[in-house]
Amino acid sequence: MATRSVVQDAIDTQSAIEMIRMGARMQMLEAETSLSRERLLRLYKEVRGESPPKGMLPFSTDWFMTWQQNIHASLFMGFHRFLQEHGGLRGLDTILSAYRLYIKHCEENDLERVLSITRAWTLIRFFDAHMLQLAGCTRCGGRYVAHAYDPTHDYVCGLCNVPSRAGKTRRAAPHAEATTTV
Numbered sequence: 001m002a003t004r005s006v007v008q009d010a011i012d013t014q015s016a017i018e019m020i021r022m023g024a025r026m027q028m029l030e031a032e033t034s035l036s037r038e039r040l041l042r043l044y045k046e047v048r049g050e051s052p053p054k055g056m057l058p059f060s061t062d063w064f065m066t067w068q069q070n071i072h073a074s075l076f077m078g079f080h081r082f083l084q085e086h087g088g089l090r091g092l093d094t095i096l097s098a099y100r101l102y103i104k105h106c107e108e109n110d111l112e113r114v115l116s117i118t119r120a121w122t123l124i125r126f127f128d129a130h131m132l133q134l135a136g137c138t139r140c141g142g143r144y145v146a147h148a149y150d151p152t153h154d155y156v157c158g159l160c161n162v163p164s165r166a167g168k169t170r171r172a173a174p175h176a177e178a179t180t181t182v
Helices: 002-022 026-032 037-048 061-065 067-086 091-108 117-128 172-181
Strands: 132-136 143-147
Touching (some): 002 026, 026 037, 026 117, 061 067, 067 091, 067 117, 117 132
Antiparallel strands (some): 132 143
16 A cells, blocks of 8 residues: 555656646646645745745636637647547546647747646636537537537637637737738
8 A cells, every 4th residue: 555655656746747847836736636735835846946826726718718718728629639539548648648739739830828737727627517618610610619508500710700809919919010011
């Protein structure tokens, strides 16, 4: 029995280190490992060189419904579902692997990383609680994050029906200026 706890402690420590490197908040670390809060605080300070951010996690599905956040959340969910169905992964392993794919996709396509690991974890929790669902776009056929129990028979995604202010972020402003002056 003691060997199992030592092995589990080592697994939890490695998982916590990986989550901390990805930017996980303390609430996620506490929920996904059996390590004490004090141990997690020490690990966080050792890995990041600073104390973890304080405060509660936002608890609203609405964040995932705005244009850019919805596209990134839907992309992450696509990775997550694929890994569940074809990769044989479960639980935290699926979330971390899907998030690694999300990071790689953003880097390779020079995209701003909108979804943090903690937001991705929260997204999965919202799906597990049946607060969110995937809706199929009637134009492109893609699957996008939507509120659970919303009617989706005429659903059109944010890529097929781009809002007029879409993409007008501070990060996009320098790029837009450079392309208009050329």
